[in-house]
Amino acid sequence: MTGASWTGWIVGACYLALFFLFSAMAARRMKTPLWLFDTDGQARTSWGFRLGFAVLLVWPLAALPLSGAAIWVGLAGAGAALAMGGQLYMGRSWRIGAAEGKTGALVTGGPFRVSRNPVFVGQILLFWSLVPLAGPVMAGAAVVVTVSAIVQVRIVERVLMSDPAWQGYAARTRRWIGRRA
Template sequence: MTGVHWAAWAIGAGYVAGFLALTLLASRRAGRSLWLFDRPGQSGPAWGFRLAFAALVLWPLAGPGWSSAALWLLPVALGAGFALFSQAYMGRSWRIGTAEGELGALVDGGPFRLSRNPTFVGQILLAWGLVPLAGLPMLAGAVLMTVSAVLQVRSEERVLSLDPAWRDFADRTPRWIGPI
């Protein structure tokens, strides 16, 4: 593997470590687990994210992909940074999964002005940016990341749509980025 491949791996693995560290910190501040993926209807996205995160860390075991162009590090780094910034921006509202009665305060500033789901947007950009550098294992991971995010957003929006403030937020903020 080239230096570019190792840098890409470091960004992906660093993202996973940052995600876990921020989640642990938020959980300690809340004084309870923020893991809600054990609730009904969320096992599919939960397993999809687990496997996609594993691909972010383990893809070098299969060898590099078909490119070693340093240009691919840009979407990888932007995706990881945007996802971590968005997660940290949520503060005490951070959860993994969703359930009625388990919502934090609505977060609609910062990166949430651009997207209702900026953490997922960053994760998807990170995963797809790695595909040329990491090859087929990351292609599978990127597909899993994308499908899991779409399914999880649907689940979250069912719960969040009960809140009039969230519905107003949804009316003025795209689900992903731009008009989509």
């Protein structure tokens, strides 16, 4: 495995370690579970993320050599930073999954000013950036994580759509990237 492949793997592994650490810290601070995937048919997206995260940790270490690998590692780092930054910015509103009455305060600042889902955008960028370094299995994981994110966003939006504040936010801010005029 090349140095760039190892670096890409380290970026992904560090992201996952921080994801689980900060999730545990937030749950302890809020004295409530953050993992809400067991509600409202979210089992498939839950397993999609689990599978993607597992592949991120155990991808075949015989990565494909690629010139310009530093670009892919940089993009993976940017994705991990965006995802983790979004999660940290959510503070007490950080949840994993969605359930009526358990959503926390609506977060519209920071990275959420340009995307309603910066955590998922970052995760998707992280996984797809590692495909050239890790090969076909990571491509499969990237597809699964992308589909899981798309489905999960729709579930979260169904939970939030009755909130007038969220309706205004959704009218101003695109689901994935960009503000509306």
